[in-house]
Amino acid sequence: MSHPGFPVLSRPAAAPALPGGPVDFTEAWLRNRRLSEHTRDAYRRDVAGWLTxxxxxxxxxxxxxxxxxxxxxxxxxTTLAAQSGRPLTPATVARRLSALSSWYDFLVKLRAVEGNPVSGADRPRIDRDHSATVGLTPDEVDALLAAAEADTGPTAARNRAALALLADLGLRVGELISLDLTDLGAERGHRSVRFVGKGGKVRRRALTPGTAYAVxxxxxxxxxxxGVSVPELTGPLLVTATGGRLDRHSVFRMVRRLARAAGIPAWAKLSPHSLRHAFATTARSEGVPLEDVQDAMGHSDPRTTRRYDRDRHNLDRDPAYVIWAARARRRT
Known part of the structure; x- marks a missing residue:
């Protein structure tokens, strides 16, 4: 059965794998999914690893x-991660298998295979109440921003803008580096930014006064x-010294360098995602409703948002106190 725009696949008796080329087929699969470019690249690597x-x-x-x-x-x-030198986490293994399962689902729909072999596999158990990402306290976030303010050099202003977007909006690093100048705007009195979030969904967020000033x-x-005016600038929002789009590795290095300058003990283990966790934790501790934090972070499941909230088990937030206080008020 052939499908316009997709490589023709068959199931030969011999051994050739994926006629038409696995890369071509993988690209056809990715084009059929609503994904951010960062997620698309990750899925592409995941399938390539399996094919290798x-x-x-x-x-x-x-x-x-x-x-x-x-x-x-x-x-x-048992594979060691390139950055940490430690074995891949169960969450990483599960994500790779999830991508592979989606790939095979696509093959099933095209009748290239009879069934999805990943569906019967033994996937790692994921503790939904735990995240391996190293978090930051509000004071540490403040210290990181202060280090960025004190930084000098040709990229200092760009780094301050990038760090403000990560800290105040809780953006994913893929969302950050994908921003273009045309994504900046204004809506009903708010400075705003639009971007493609996880799942390919177009989202918008408000820029705080501090973030807008840094940008x-x-x-x-x-x-x-x-030698031009700001409206004449074009291309990516965050660029390298040569004018290219800033990449995720540069953002990782920037966060760790500034964290080290700020005296944060865990600086070598931090990532841009640490600021996303801090965003969720601080928002919840300041009383922002869970559903508002969920919407801001672009989570489809509130349980994911709760996992980002590092302070969720703090007994200061136990609702028993609220119930007791309300009862005490009724008795007076």
């Missing part, structure tokens, strides 16, 4: 069984260096 594993074992991915997927998963669990200062400096 299959090729090393002369295994046709069209004939893989759940036993093969199990063997792959167990090998992933404006950076763009003014960038325009002056180019």
């Amino acid at each position: 594993w299959c090729a090393a074992r002369d295994l046709d991915p069209l004939r893989a069984s759940f036993l093969d997927v199990n063997a792959y998963a167990r090998e992933l669990e 404006d200062a950076y763009l003014a400096e960038r325009a002056a260096a180019q």
Whole structure:
């Protein structure tokens, strides 16, 4: 059965894997999904890892069984992460298998395979109440922002803008680096920014006065260096010294460098995602309703938002106190 725009797949008796090329097919699968560019790249790497594993074992991915997927998963669990040097976390392994499962679901819909081998595999158990991301306290976030303010050099203004967007909006690093100048705007008296969030959904957020000031200062400096006015600037919002789009690795390095300058003990383990966790925790501790934090972070499930809230088990927030206080007021 052929489908316009997709590679023609068959199930030959011999061993060639995915006629038409696995890369072509993977791209067709990705085009069929509403995904941010960051997620698209991650899924592309996830499927490529599986295809490489299959090729090393002369295994046709069209004939893989759940036993093969199990063997792959167990090998992933012992693979060392490039950044940390530690084995991949269960969440990372589960995410890779989830991407692979979506890939096979697409193959099933095209009748290239009879069933999805990932569906019967033994996936890692994920503790939904725990996150491996190292968090930051409000004081540490303040210290990080202060370090950015004190920083000097040709990229200091850009770094202050990037850090403000991460801290005040809780953006994912992929959302941050994907921002273009045309994404900045104003809505009903609010400075705003639009971006494509997880799942390919277009979202908008308000810029706080502090974040707007940092962004404006950076763009003014960038325009002056180019000899143009701010409205004449084009392209990505955050750029490198050569004018290219800032990448996620540069943001990781920037966060850790400034965290070290700020004297934060866990600086070497921090990531841009640490600021996203801090955003959720601080918002909840300041009384922002869970549903508002959930909407701001773009989570479809409130349980995900709760997992980001590092202070959720603090006994100061136990609702028993609220119930007791209300009862005491009624008795007076």
